Amino acid sequence: MSETSYPPVSQHLSDVETAREEGRRKMDWALQHMPILNALREEFADEQPLAGETIAMAMHVEAKTANLVELLAEGGAEVAITGCNPLSTHDDVSAALDTHESITSYAVRGVDDEEYYDAMHACIAHEPTITVDDGMDMVKLVHEEYPDLIDSIVGGAEETTTGVDRLRAMDADGELHYPVFAVNDTPMKQLFDNVHGTGESSLATIAMTTNLSWAGKNVVVGGYGQCGKGVAKKASGQNANVIVCEVDPRKALEAHMEGYEVLPMREAAKKGDVFITTTGNRDVITREHFAEMQDGVLLANAGHFDVEVNLDDLDDLAVDRYEVRDGVEGYEMKDGRVLNVIAEGRLVNLAAPIALGHPVEVMDQSFGVQAVVVRELAANGEEYEAGVHDVPDELDREVADIKLAAEGVEYDDLSDEQREYMDSWEHGT
Structure with a gap:
């Protein structure tokens, strides 16, 4: 990983070891209730679909997000992450993440505007091949100040309504120069997370x-x-x-x-x-x-x-x-x-000081979509043109299937006759 002038979280804290232990405890609790990420973690660790990728992330750095970050690292990626909101970072979770050999966390709670963007610059200094955003600040900064990196970025993912709206405006102006999946707009996000x-x-x-x-x-x-x-x-x-x-x-x-x-x-x-x-x-x-x-x-x-x-x-x-x-x-x-x-x-x-974000089970679904989208970019990113893209429906359904299997819920399949009927325009009264 590249050297940067902005230090990772461990250099901002007075009692790093205690923070790391508490952060790990929070992450472990959340992971017990995240069957989708657990299933994907096993697949990613075995198949290494992200080997050779460098991922820059700007997200709410708390326990549930941290489990997504570790999943991506276990899948072979080098990950640099910072916060996407000055007050949403949990310093202990950020410190726990930073202990992973393939993760560098720059996220610190309560930073001012200058430090907020210094940390984002530090992430981009790792020369990402994939970006993952909450709010689109990372994509904007890459395009405005690091245009030389765009050709080596295969794509990105955006999880928020605000970020997708900004990306669509950027795309309409012809200023979005790599593909970004609108994770926010897919059913597994809209129907549950939002x-x-x-x-x-x-x-x-x-x-x-x-x-x-x-x-x-x-x-x-x-x-x-x-x-x-x-x-x-x-x-x-x-x-x-x-x-x-x-x-x-x-x-x-x-x-x-x-x-x-x-x-x-x-x-x-x-x-x-x-x-x-x-x-x-x-x-x-x-x-x-x-x-x-x-x-x-x-x-x-x-x-x-x-x-x-x-x-x-x-x-x-x-x-x-x-x-x-x-x-x-x-x-x-x-x-x-x-x-x-x-x-x-x-x-x-x-x-808010006591805020914990969305319930764990809800974020398991949204982060499951993030994970399979990143996997898709690593495997097939060159097939997507610059601009905002819907998440492929089969990926969204894959995440739903994993969740239902974990919950022991079965559902019906279409028969061949039903499928043929639905796919044909020739059947009438």
Whole structure:
């Protein structure tokens, strides 16, 4: 591996050995509940499908992610990883990863913007042949500052809604110069990770951070995509009154027909007790909305970047700011109202002090897709043109089959006659 000026995580910690032991303990617990990664780990170790590959990763470095990283290393890859959010790294897990002979982890919790990108530069200095992203910062940096590496990169994978949206915009502008799989958009991610993962982990993190109940509260969900649907569904299931804000008429209609109240944010701002943004876009909640909010509201973001709740606007309006509780900052208005921001407006289910991210079983599925996509790039990357690609359906189904087998669940097959009927246009009434 290449030498870099930015040191790995072990040089940032005062008690490295203790951190490594605790990180390994977290990883081992998670792996017990990850049957997909366990099955793939055995296959990858035997077949070495990633031999000769160097993988640069920018992800949320915690126990579940770490098991994906080790799987890729056990499959023959050299891996360099850093965080994709300054507050989502678990330093102990990062330190445990860094003990593997084929892994270098630069991820450190609480870094500033300069250090965040220094660590990403350090990963790219390993001269990757494959990139794996949460949020697309790695791909962007490669294209902007390391264009000489592009010809040697066979492809990448992107796991988030925000990252895929950015990649599609980049592709539309003709600026994406290697193939990237949109892992976020495949059924095994959309149906489970975005709905159950985001919904459960966001609500659980907010509840544990605040020690408050959902029952009877007016919960405003900004955005009714897959993540917003999950948040709305889980909040309703805990007896909250859900209000949905949308910009797409079809999604607004869908939310309405699911029984939720649908309002513009300017009206929802007057009624909400808790606000959770899930759009991937900026300025979902701004100055005009803060002016209408009740004293004591909670503001949380479940989108990838900290741009959905406009904290610059909130700071301008505030006469004072102070920590009201670990992970909660109160912004006091001139009229005495206090608006409470959780986890600095960052991805709440990973950035709050007690946050653990999505449930283990959910991430096992998403990371299983990541693993088989990386395997596909190593084997057949030259067959894909530059641009954003859907995950091949057979790979998505492979991950589902592994999960069902692990759960002891059987399902039906089509008969030859049924298959022929479905594949033919000649059968009529």
